[in-house]
Amino acid sequence: MFAKCDVTQDEDFKGAWDAAEENLGPVNVLINNAGIGNEKKWELTLNINVGGYIRGTMLALERLGRNQNGSGGTVINISSVAGVKPVPFGPVYCATKYAIVGFTRAMGHDLHLARTGVKIQALCPSLVKTDLLTDSVKNAISPEVGAAMAKYAEGLKEMTVETVAGALVKLLTEGKSGACMVVEAEKEPYYVNDSV
Ligand SMILES: NC(=O)C1=CN([C@@H]2O[C@H](COP(=O)(O)OP(=O)(O)OC[C@H]3O[C@@H](n4cnc5c(N)ncnc54)[C@H](O)[C@@H]3O)[C@@H](O)[C@H]2O)C=CC1
Numbered sequence: 001m002f003a004k005c006d007v008t009q010d011e012d013f014k015g016a017w018d019a020a021e022e023n024l025g026p027v028n029v030l031i032n033n034a035g036i037g038n039e040k041k042w043e044l045t046l047n048i049n050v051g052g053y054i055r056g057t058m059l060a061l062e063r064l065g066r067n068q069n070g071s072g073g074t075v076i077n078i079s080s081v082a083g084v085k086p087v088p089f090g091p092v093y094c095a096t097k098y099a100i101v102g103f104t105r106a107m108g109h110d111l112h113l114a115r116t117g118v119k120i121q122a123l124c125p126s127l128v129k130t131d132l133l134t135d136s137v138k139n140a141i142s143p144e145v146g147a148a149m150a151k152y153a154e155g156l157k158e159m160t161v162e163t164v165a166g167a168l169v170k171l172l173t174e175g176k177s178g179a180c181m182v183v184e185a186e187k188e189p190y191y192v193n194d195s196v
Protein backbone atom coordinates (compact mmCIF):
# COMPACT_ATOMS: atom_id res chain seq x y z
CA MET A 1 0.00 0.00 0.00
CA PHE A 2 1.05 3.62 -0.46
CA ALA A 3 0.17 6.64 1.68
CA LYS A 4 1.45 10.19 1.23
CA CYS A 5 3.67 11.21 4.13
CA ASP A 6 5.80 14.33 4.27
CA VAL A 7 7.75 13.55 7.45
CA THR A 8 7.90 17.24 8.38
CA GLN A 9 4.10 17.23 8.81
CA ASP A 10 2.43 15.72 11.92
CA GLU A 11 -0.90 15.19 10.20
CA ASP A 12 0.69 13.30 7.28
CA PHE A 13 2.49 10.99 9.70
CA LYS A 14 -0.69 10.23 11.65
CA GLY A 15 -2.64 9.71 8.41
CA ALA A 16 -0.03 7.29 7.05
CA TRP A 17 -0.03 5.33 10.31
CA ASP A 18 -3.85 5.12 10.25
CA ALA A 19 -3.85 4.05 6.58
CA ALA A 20 -1.29 1.30 7.31
CA GLU A 21 -3.44 -0.03 10.16
CA GLU A 22 -6.62 0.06 8.06
CA ASN A 23 -4.97 -1.78 5.15
CA LEU A 24 -2.52 -4.10 6.85
CA GLY A 25 -3.61 -4.54 10.47
CA PRO A 26 -1.80 -3.56 13.67
CA VAL A 27 1.53 -1.78 13.21
CA ASN A 28 4.35 -2.73 15.58
CA VAL A 29 7.49 -1.63 13.69
CA LEU A 30 8.35 1.85 12.39
CA ILE A 31 11.43 2.42 10.23
CA ASN A 32 12.35 6.08 9.96
CA ASN A 33 14.19 6.23 6.63
CA ALA A 34 13.35 9.45 4.74
CA GLY A 35 16.45 11.61 4.42
CA ILE A 36 18.19 14.19 2.24
CA GLY A 37 21.71 15.57 1.84
CA ASN A 38 21.35 19.25 1.04
CA GLU A 39 24.04 21.41 2.64
CA LYS A 40 22.65 24.55 0.98
CA LYS A 41 19.14 24.05 2.39
CA TRP A 42 20.51 23.10 5.79
CA GLU A 43 17.35 23.92 7.74
CA LEU A 44 15.32 21.61 5.50
CA THR A 45 17.96 18.91 5.99
CA LEU A 46 17.59 19.27 9.78
CA ASN A 47 13.78 19.29 9.55
CA ILE A 48 13.68 16.07 7.58
CA ASN A 49 16.65 14.10 8.91
CA VAL A 50 16.19 14.98 12.58
CA GLY A 51 12.68 16.46 12.93
CA GLY A 52 11.10 13.70 10.84
CA TYR A 53 12.75 10.94 12.90
CA ILE A 54 11.82 12.49 16.23
CA ARG A 55 8.25 13.11 15.01
CA GLY A 56 7.94 9.48 13.88
CA THR A 57 9.42 8.11 17.10
CA MET A 58 7.09 10.25 19.26
CA LEU A 59 4.10 9.04 17.26
CA ALA A 60 5.23 5.42 17.64
CA LEU A 61 5.56 5.90 21.41
CA GLU A 62 2.08 7.42 21.51
CA ARG A 63 0.54 4.58 19.48
CA LEU A 64 2.59 1.62 20.75
CA GLY A 65 3.72 2.61 24.26
CA ARG A 66 2.53 0.24 27.02
CA ASN A 67 2.20 3.37 29.17
CA GLN A 68 -0.42 4.51 26.59
CA ASN A 69 -2.29 1.17 26.53
CA GLY A 70 -0.30 0.04 23.48
CA SER A 71 1.31 -3.35 22.97
CA GLY A 72 4.96 -2.26 22.57
CA GLY A 73 7.02 -2.46 19.38
CA THR A 74 10.22 -1.31 17.69
CA VAL A 75 11.46 1.87 15.99
CA ILE A 76 14.53 1.62 13.74
CA ASN A 77 16.14 4.91 12.83
CA ILE A 78 18.28 4.83 9.68
CA SER A 79 21.31 6.89 10.63
CA SER A 80 24.62 6.39 8.76
CA VAL A 81 28.33 5.72 9.13
CA ALA A 82 28.30 9.54 9.03
CA GLY A 83 26.53 9.31 12.43
CA VAL A 84 29.56 7.69 14.06
CA LYS A 85 32.47 9.06 11.97
CA PRO A 86 33.07 12.66 10.88
CA VAL A 87 32.49 12.41 7.12
CA PRO A 88 33.71 15.85 5.89
CA PHE A 89 31.81 15.97 2.60
CA GLY A 90 28.49 16.93 4.21
CA PRO A 91 28.90 18.54 7.65
CA VAL A 92 25.18 19.28 8.07
CA TYR A 93 24.20 15.78 6.90
CA CYS A 94 26.81 14.38 9.29
CA ALA A 95 25.40 16.46 12.19
CA THR A 96 21.90 15.13 11.53
CA LYS A 97 23.09 11.54 11.55
CA TYR A 98 25.06 12.04 14.80
CA ALA A 99 21.92 13.60 16.29
CA ILE A 100 19.93 10.49 15.45
CA VAL A 101 22.49 8.21 17.09
CA GLY A 102 22.33 10.34 20.26
CA PHE A 103 18.54 10.43 20.21
CA THR A 104 18.33 6.66 19.66
CA ARG A 105 20.77 5.82 22.46
CA ALA A 106 19.01 8.12 24.92
CA MET A 107 15.41 7.24 23.99
CA GLY A 108 16.40 3.57 23.69
CA HIS A 109 17.74 3.51 27.25
CA ASP A 110 16.23 1.01 29.71
CA LEU A 111 14.71 3.96 31.60
CA HIS A 112 12.34 4.47 28.66
CA LEU A 113 12.03 0.84 27.55
CA ALA A 114 10.72 -0.09 31.00
CA ARG A 115 8.00 2.60 30.69
CA THR A 116 7.01 2.08 27.08
CA GLY A 117 7.95 -1.40 25.91
CA VAL A 118 9.09 0.19 22.64
CA LYS A 119 12.65 -0.63 21.50
CA ILE A 120 14.47 2.23 19.74
CA GLN A 121 17.45 1.25 17.56
CA ALA A 122 19.67 2.78 14.86
CA LEU A 123 21.20 1.30 11.72
CA CYS A 124 24.30 3.08 10.39
CA PRO A 125 25.06 2.02 6.79
CA SER A 126 28.08 3.03 4.74
CA LEU A 127 27.62 4.20 1.17
CA VAL A 128 25.08 2.68 -1.24
CA LYS A 129 24.95 4.48 -4.59
CA THR A 130 21.40 5.85 -4.61
CA ASP A 131 19.88 9.21 -5.62
CA LEU A 132 21.09 10.52 -2.27
CA LEU A 133 24.69 10.52 -3.52
CA THR A 134 23.82 12.36 -6.76
CA ASP A 135 21.72 14.90 -4.83
CA SER A 136 24.42 15.36 -2.19
CA VAL A 137 27.07 16.04 -4.84
CA LYS A 138 24.78 18.59 -6.51
CA ASN A 139 23.83 20.27 -3.23
CA ALA A 140 27.25 20.22 -1.56
CA ILE A 141 28.48 23.28 0.28
CA SER A 142 30.69 24.19 -2.73
CA PRO A 143 31.44 22.71 -6.18
CA GLU A 144 34.92 21.70 -4.98
CA VAL A 145 33.50 19.77 -2.02
CA GLY A 146 30.93 18.13 -4.33
CA ALA A 147 33.73 17.05 -6.67
CA ALA A 148 35.78 15.68 -3.76
CA MET A 149 32.70 13.75 -2.54
CA ALA A 150 32.11 12.21 -5.96
CA LYS A 151 35.77 11.22 -6.26
CA TYR A 152 35.83 9.67 -2.78
CA ALA A 153 32.61 7.76 -3.51
CA GLU A 154 34.17 6.32 -6.69
CA GLY A 155 36.94 4.77 -4.61
CA LEU A 156 34.65 3.16 -2.01
CA LYS A 157 33.76 -0.53 -2.09
CA GLU A 158 30.27 -1.11 -3.50
CA MET A 159 27.59 -2.08 -1.03
CA THR A 160 24.14 -3.34 -2.01
CA VAL A 161 20.71 -2.57 -0.59
CA GLU A 162 20.41 -6.32 0.12
CA THR A 163 23.39 -6.14 2.49
CA VAL A 164 21.75 -3.22 4.32
CA ALA A 165 18.39 -5.04 4.46
CA GLY A 166 20.08 -8.15 5.90
CA ALA A 167 21.68 -6.07 8.65
CA LEU A 168 18.36 -4.42 9.40
CA VAL A 169 16.65 -7.78 9.90
CA LYS A 170 19.50 -8.87 12.21
CA LEU A 171 19.18 -5.67 14.24
CA LEU A 172 15.39 -5.98 14.43
CA THR A 173 15.46 -9.60 15.55
CA GLU A 174 18.44 -9.68 17.93
CA GLY A 175 19.35 -6.08 18.82
CA LYS A 176 18.78 -4.50 22.23
CA SER A 177 17.00 -1.20 22.69
CA GLY A 178 19.45 1.69 22.21
CA ALA A 179 21.65 -0.45 19.94
CA CYS A 180 23.46 1.19 17.00
CA MET A 181 24.60 -1.22 14.30
CA VAL A 182 27.09 -0.28 11.57
CA VAL A 183 26.96 -2.06 8.20
CA GLU A 184 29.83 -1.69 5.73
CA ALA A 185 30.82 -3.51 2.53
CA GLU A 186 32.49 -6.89 2.99
CA LYS A 187 32.26 -6.83 6.80
CA GLU A 188 29.95 -8.46 9.30
CA PRO A 189 27.63 -5.79 10.79
CA TYR A 190 28.86 -4.63 14.20
CA TYR A 191 27.52 -2.65 17.16
CA VAL A 192 29.00 0.65 18.33
CA ASN A 193 28.42 3.03 21.22
CA ASP A 194 27.22 0.43 23.71
CA SER A 195 25.01 1.75 26.44
CA VAL A 196 25.91 4.48 28.97
N1 LIG B 1 22.59 5.82 0.29
C1 LIG B 1 23.48 5.76 1.27
O1 LIG B 1 24.68 5.63 1.06
C2 LIG B 1 23.04 5.84 2.69
C3 LIG B 1 21.79 6.29 3.05
N2 LIG B 1 21.47 6.40 4.37
C4 LIG B 1 20.18 6.89 4.78
O2 LIG B 1 19.19 6.03 4.26
C5 LIG B 1 17.99 6.78 4.07
C6 LIG B 1 17.49 6.51 2.66
O3 LIG B 1 18.45 7.04 1.75
P1 LIG B 1 18.56 6.58 0.22
O4 LIG B 1 17.58 5.53 -0.09
O5 LIG B 1 19.96 6.36 -0.07
O6 LIG B 1 18.18 7.95 -0.48
P2 LIG B 1 17.13 8.29 -1.62
O7 LIG B 1 17.39 9.71 -1.99
O8 LIG B 1 17.17 7.27 -2.67
O9 LIG B 1 15.76 8.15 -0.84
C7 LIG B 1 15.37 9.07 0.13
C8 LIG B 1 13.86 9.09 0.16
O10 LIG B 1 13.44 10.04 1.15
C9 LIG B 1 12.28 10.67 0.65
N3 LIG B 1 12.05 11.95 1.29
C10 LIG B 1 12.78 13.09 1.21
N4 LIG B 1 12.18 14.07 1.91
C11 LIG B 1 11.05 13.56 2.45
C12 LIG B 1 10.01 14.08 3.25
N5 LIG B 1 10.00 15.35 3.67
N6 LIG B 1 9.02 13.25 3.63
C13 LIG B 1 8.99 11.97 3.20
N7 LIG B 1 9.93 11.42 2.42
C14 LIG B 1 10.96 12.21 2.05
C15 LIG B 1 12.56 10.82 -0.85
O11 LIG B 1 11.34 11.01 -1.53
C16 LIG B 1 13.23 9.50 -1.17
O12 LIG B 1 12.28 8.53 -1.53
C17 LIG B 1 18.32 8.24 4.36
O13 LIG B 1 17.93 8.56 5.68
C18 LIG B 1 19.85 8.26 4.25
O14 LIG B 1 20.40 9.30 5.01
C19 LIG B 1 22.33 6.02 5.35
C20 LIG B 1 23.56 5.58 5.05
C21 LIG B 1 24.02 5.41 3.70
Ligand SMILES: CCCCC/C=C\C=C\C(=O)C/C=C\C/C=C\CCCC(=O)O
Nearest residue numbers: 080082087089126127132133136152153
Ligand atom coordinates in the same frame (compact mmCIF):
# COMPACT_ATOMS: atom_id res chain seq x y z
C1 LIG C 1 31.27 9.63 -0.17
C2 LIG C 1 30.52 10.31 0.91
C3 LIG C 1 29.27 10.87 0.42
C4 LIG C 1 28.48 11.48 1.52
C5 LIG C 1 27.16 12.00 1.08
C6 LIG C 1 26.34 11.12 0.17
C7 LIG C 1 25.67 10.08 0.58
C8 LIG C 1 25.98 9.50 1.83
C9 LIG C 1 25.23 8.72 2.46
C10 LIG C 1 25.67 8.14 3.71
O1 LIG C 1 25.01 8.26 4.73
C11 LIG C 1 26.97 7.42 3.73
C12 LIG C 1 27.92 8.24 4.47
C13 LIG C 1 29.19 8.09 4.41
C14 LIG C 1 29.92 7.16 3.58
C15 LIG C 1 31.28 7.72 3.43
C16 LIG C 1 32.32 7.17 3.90
C17 LIG C 1 32.35 5.83 4.41
C18 LIG C 1 33.55 5.65 5.24
C19 LIG C 1 33.77 4.20 5.41
C20 LIG C 1 34.58 3.94 6.60
O2 LIG C 1 35.43 4.76 6.96
O3 LIG C 1 34.39 2.89 7.17
